[in-house]
Amino acid sequence: MLQPLATRAPAKINLTLHVLGRRADGYHELESLVAFAGTGDDLRLEPGAGLALEVSGPTASLAGSDADNLVLKAARLLADRVRGLRLGTFHLTKRLPVTAGIGGGSSDAAAALRLLARLNDLPLSHPAVREAARLTGADVPVCLEPRARMMRGAGEELGAPLNLPRLFAVLVNPRAPVETPAVFKALGLQLGQNLAGASHPSVERSALIDALKSARNDLEPPALQIQPLIGEALALLQETAGCRLARMSGSGATVFGIYDNCEVAAEAAKAIRRVRPDWWVKATSLR
Numbered sequence: 001m002l003q004p005l006a007t008r009a010p011a012k013i014n015l016t017l018h019v020l021g022r023r024a025d026g027y028h029e030l031e032s033l034v035a036f037a038g039t040g041d042d043l044r045l046e047p048g049a050g051l052a053l054e055v056s057g058p059t060a061s062l063a064g065s066d067a068d069n070l071v072l073k074a075a076r077l078l079a080d081r082v083r084g085l086r087l088g089t090f091h092l093t094k095r096l097p098v099t100a101g102i103g104g105g106s107s108d109a110a111a112a113l114r115l116l117a118r119l120n121d122l123p124l125s126h127p128a129v130r131e132a133a134r135l136t137g138a139d140v141p142v143c144l145e146p147r148a149r150m151m152r153g154a155g156e157e158l159g160a161p162l163n164l165p166r167l168f169a170v171l172v173n174p175r176a177p178v179e180t181p182a183v184f185k186a187l188g189l190q191l192g193q194n195l196a197g198a199s200h201p202s203v204e205r206s207a208l209i210d211a212l213k214s215a216r217n218d219l220e221p222p223a224l225q226i227q228p229l230i231g232e233a234l235a236l237l238q239e240t241a242g243c244r245l246a247r248m249s250g251s252g253a254t255v256f257g258i259y260d261n262c263e264v265a266a267e268a269a270k271a272i273r274r275v276r277p278d279w280w281v282k283a284t285s286l287r
Contacts, residue, residue, distance in 0.1 A: 003047075005047075008040050009043050009108045010036040011039055012249075012250075013256055014101070014217065015034070015035055016031075016216065017250065018030065018197060018216065019187065019218040020195060021194035022190065023191075024192055028154065028184060036146040038285045039171070039284045040096060042095075044090070045089070045091075047086055051072065052088075053066055056091070058095055060092075062097075063092070070140070071092060071109055074112045074113050077132035078116055082122070085116065087116070097173040100177070100178075101223075101254045110133060110140050110141075129144070148161065148164045164287060165205055167286040168258070168260065169259065170240070171254055172276075172280070173255075184219070186226055197216070217249070219252070223248060229253065230248055230253050233253070237268070242265075269281050
């Protein structure tokens, strides 16, 4: 009897997110430094006949129905491409906020592909695995092997893994879902239009914070128009002792603050919880 398999689906954090323009196919051309958090969802696969999903955890009620869950979508896409693929029942423990700009659903889908690849002795470089990831969603390929790297294009161009120093961070989500299409619409780029702005800085381990400070998230201004609570969350982070940088991740509404060590980050998280006990606040590290 095959034993259950398990993996973590870590939160994806866009440390930077430059929008270069909007392509003729409607997709936006991006350049983003992505890192992954120590916090995330957990996924377990019990091998067996058929394909099923059970969801539990603090944010399970927000994870959507089976019909639109990315775990099942990714599994079905892989099964369509690999004859006789062994499947089973996925058990997802959902902890991350949803529609939050930290790739929760995408990371869950990538975790499902990792588990199916292990179960079926497929390398993650297998064309069927890569194709299933790409078709599941734009952020799934970068989550497949969750290591810091540059992501370009509409998410399909991945740079080599980067050996970044550990960043101590606080993640804050005001529990206000922000839909990605609405943020891109508010950005207002027409087909073929470029967005002005300085080019992305080079990423160097020895001067990472300086590089991050000279970069930006171009989706932050339009997201703030849609959800003003993002601005409040950023202000709370900026007011905490030792905050080196505060920025929104992805299309929001999650924001992050960077600190020098885990103790300072933990104190910052406590300070924000005291002001906003109803928000999702997590001290973690990014790599």
